[in-house]
Amino acid sequence: MERFFRLKELGTNVRTEIMAGLTTFMTMAYILAVNPAILTPTGLSWDAVFLATALAAGIFTIAMGIFVNFPVALAPGMGLNAYFAAVVISSAATGKEITPAMGLTAVFISGIIFIILTVTQVRQMLVTAVPDSLKHAITVGIGLFIAVIGLKGSGLMHITTFDDGSTLIGLGSFQDETVIFTLIAVALIAILMVLRVPGAILFGILGTTVIALLTGHVNFSDALEGKTWIPNFSEMNVWHFDFAGVFEVGLITVILTFTFVELFDTFGTLVGTANRAGIMKNPEEGKKRVGKAMMVDAIGVGGGAILGTSTVTAFVESSAGIAQGGRSGLTAVTTGICFLLAIFLAPLVALVPGAATSAALIIVGVLMVQSVKDIDFSDMVYAIPAFLTFAMMPFTYSIANGISFGIVSYVLLAAVANIAGKGKYKIHILMWILAILIIARYAFMGGE
Numbered sequence: 001m002e003r004f005f006r007l008k009e010l011g012t013n014v015r016t017e018i019m020a021g022l023t024t025f026m027t028m029a030y031i032l033a034v035n036p037a038i039l040t041p042t043g044l045s046w047d048a049v050f051l052a053t054a055l056a057a058g059i060f061t062i063a064m065g066i067f068v069n070f071p072v073a074l075a076p077g078m079g080l081n082a083y084f085a086a087v088v089i090s091s092a093a094t095g096k097e098i099t100p101a102m103g104l105t106a107v108f109i110s111g112i113i114f115i116i117l118t119v120t121q122v123r124q125m126l127v128t129a130v131p132d133s134l135k136h137a138i139t140v141g142i143g144l145f146i147a148v149i150g151l152k153g154s155g156l157m158h159i160t161t162f163d164d165g166s167t168l169i170g171l172g173s174f175q176d177e178t179v180i181f182t183l184i185a186v187a188l189i190a191i192l193m194v195l196r197v198p199g200a201i202l203f204g205i206l207g208t209t210v211i212a213l214l215t216g217h218v219n220f221s222d223a224l225e226g227k228t229w230i231p232n233f234s235e236m237n238v239w240h241f242d243f244a245g246v247f248e249v250g251l252i253t254v255i256l257t258f259t260f261v262e263l264f265d266t267f268g269t270l271v272g273t274a275n276r277a278g279i280m281k282n283p284e285e286g287k288k289r290v291g292k293a294m295m296v297d298a299i300g301v302g303g304g305a306i307l308g309t310s311t312v313t314a315f316v317e318s319s320a321g322i323a324q325g326g327r328s329g330l331t332a333v334t335t336g337i338c339f340l341l342a343i344f345l346a347p348l349v350a351l352v353p354g355a356a357t358s359a360a361l362i363i364v365g366v367l368m369v370q371s372v373k374d375i376d377f378s379d380m381v382y383a384i385p386a387f388l389t390f391a392m393m394p395f396t397y398s399i400a401n402g403i404s405f406g407i408v409s410y411v412l413l414a415a416v417a418n419i420a421g422k423g424k425y426k427i428h429i430l431m432w433i434l435a436i437l438i439i440a441r442y443a444f445m446g447g448e
Contacts, residue, residue, distance in 0.1 A: 155179045
């Protein structure tokens, strides 16, 4: 096992990798409950989506570990699943009824597009084309993004929506038990990290779960109610496609949206986690591994659709395992096995309170923001795009938006500086192409 995953070469060991894999699973296990909740209103059954979510996450995460030796986990992505649901649910109002089968078909087609982009090396070229300042900014932005996910999920961040559609962000109520338990979890994990306890994040999650059970915050009976230990695979929507329907109602825009968002979300996640894991210290080796990871991710998009779920993508929560010391594919394999076991242990997964996973995401945000020190803020050509990159991610709740603003602003400022003779900044041809595509995308498709 050590030889297969090159553990000694990567400066890790079996125990660290397993602990990291468990940590990653614990921080993203929420998707097992959230994804069915989001997709069920479209007409898909809860059990079918739950099984598809667990199987897709398990199969493609293990593939990432075995074939790429990369400590990144995959699962149906948040945001894209909400978009999937919105397209299907709102279709009746437009007069073009879009069925879940059509939605899954659109996801499958976007997966085919991804495979083509990966085979032709277009996605891999992004690693070379994007300046280092933007790569570090992406890491920082993802850290802020997942911290916001943790703050919002825990209730520490309260969002008030008014009648006119405007919103106000404020501090959550300390009368809310979830807020209190999140603070307990943050404190527990932070103390363990200060004491340099191996597996601090995982033990913090487990410790919070035990406290929640003992104090009644999590009711054992309620958590297990309605949960079945034996999966019924016959309920799954395998190969539930409708190609004729897709072209009949004209889902080209939907397919392009899936493709665009996934392109940048995955790039940001893979580059950010690769930097955090030290994989990019050797640029050549790092680019090869990220390229292989992109292929597994591309196959995962189509594979997830075949199983009956929305877009499968690399998860930013993988940073939790990497922060715990995960450096090889054994981390991913461990996480994948946990997802497959979750098919039979769904009731136990339900016992982990949301406060515990939210706290882990907040702490991981702290760890990822450390990359801000590697950005040259003395040079405005790098500083402004970098700032826009990591500011737009949490404030617009989109990794893709952050990367888009970073790319366009860098190309613009670098070009102006070069023309004015204020410096010689490298602008890769792919950066020009992306900038044009991004501007066109927002001009014709808006901010969706």
